[in-house]
Amino acid sequence: MSESYTAPLADSLFILERVIRWERLFDLPAYRHADGDLAGAVLTEGAKFCEQVVGPINAVGDEQGSVLLEGRVKTPDGFREAYREFTAAGWPGLDMPQEYGGQQLPLTVQVAFAEMLNGACLSFAMLPLMLRAGSRLLIDHADDELKQRVVPKLVSGEWGATICITEAQAGSDVGRIRTLARPQADGSYRLTGSKIFITYGDQDFTEQIIHLVLARTPDAPPGTRGISLFLVPGILFDSGQANGVRVERLEKKMGLKASPTCVLNLEGATGYRIGEQNRGLNAMFTMVNLMRLEVSVQGPAIGAAATATALNYARERLQGGPPDAAPVSIIEHADVRRMLLIMHCRNMAMRALVFEAASNLDIAHHGEDEDERRRALQLAEFLLPVCKACGSEAGFEVASLAVQVFGGHGYITESGVEQYVRDVRVAAIYEGANGIQALDLVSRKLLRDQGARFRILAGEIESTLAETGALGSIGEIHQATQTGLAVLERATQYVLQLAGEGRQRAIEFSASEYCRLTGLVAGAWMWLRIAHAGADANDDRDNLLNHGNCARFYAEYLIPEMHTLAHRINISFTEMEA
């Protein structure tokens, strides 16, 4: 049985209050009914819920997994009850509009809650992710009747939801979707095809499941321009009979075992088109930012859970020291301290960056000034592929280091830390594999506007550098951020130059390392802001992981990776350009 979950509430609230300064979000008209005190109280309750209700089902979920019994999914012991408590407390609707029954708190608050939910049990958190994505999609694109009928049920969690994009021949290459939707005389459609990897394609929490399916109509043009979006209810709205949606099998997988990953067959299922014909992918794009944000937080979520577990273990495990004296706690060993520092520094940097992206999305959607909204959206759009790719990579690295801190015991299931490694691995793959995120960053977010979005980020970092000054306890991280920005600016110029020379293959070769470099430098920016907000802020972590130490560690130990990354971006590897 793994250790219990401890939510990183204090760290999250510190970042929200003093780094992101969430108070300004409650001045936006959409959020004036709330304030920082209320949101802080909500997150404190959320932390308790995650620790007491969700954390305890994580290990049992991994052990039992979801199974298929007589064509229906059965989730592991305790999941149904946890879901019931989750919906009864109103957690699915935290940031959803009040008009659909939500609490309409900022997305930033939702993301902080999502971090705790994912850290407590990643498998459980996958269903709320689908609910929120589905609600957002319908709010933005469905007609009023369908919206009123379906969205309140998703916001309350009474109904489940899925997002059905992937097919065997259409993974990253979404344009190859083949599922067919034939129009019917009554305006509905009949859908036929097979979707794979569908998260919570079936479950035993809710009677109704709303499947949001990408498919093509009979004469649709090939590729992404011929894809439409359909709502397919698991139970037909009018008759209450089962629709033609069948779970063919559940995938056996490396981790996330309690989250049922389904092959879903649509066998003449009745569906309703959402939005314009052939514009389904555009509709999906409106929730890409949201989904990326929510997946971005999974890395720091698991990373923080793994770090808390490893820290406790390092204090208790006795090994080493002089042979004639009692053994010392392994936290006394420099190498163990080094690992714990890497873990905490990476987590905090990524958590703060994800919160920064979320707060910009809040301003982008609800800001009062149009220029401010546009600027916030552009900054968020630049940061999101970085958050998704670097957050998931950091989560995996940190979880793996937690196993290392545990030694052989970490490799044993009972420790609970090996589950973190298996569970978080997929975050680098789904919701757009990290390689695709890097290509998106470089081609759509950097080159398409000749670096304008990048200039917004650089401008923000420059403002922080000017505000904070290089003196005192933040001297090292200030210097590291300044140097990091200069290195990133040179790398950016180089990628822009490659584009000018038409060297597309060289750009693609450099994209992942450019994305990592951006994440590393943005992490220094976050640590500068954290240290400036409270370099001496202390906690119960033996001083090792206090903000001042960590900012210095990031500056001295982690940021030098930028030289390797910059070098890799600059090399001309001719084989790649052939």
Ligand SMILES: Cc1cc2nc3c(=O)[nH]c(=O)nc-3n(C[C@H](O)[C@H](O)[C@H](O)COP(=O)(O)OP(=O)(O)OC[C@H]3O[C@@H](n4cnc5c(N)ncnc54)[C@H](O)[C@@H]3O)c2cc1C
């Ligand atoms: C646990 C789990 C849950 C999932 N849940 C859902 C869900 O609920 N709904 C849903 O629709 N899908 C879901 N997926 C599917 C997921 O989104 C896809 O796995 C993902 O989009 C990648 O597609 P693929 O697996 O076919 O990989 P591929 O597209 O085959 O990619 C394989 C590799 O090739 C690289 N690659 C591919 N194309 C390019 C290119 N043009 N340029 C450079 N590199 C490229 C990728 O980066 C990757 O490294 C889930 C997957 C998993 C594992």
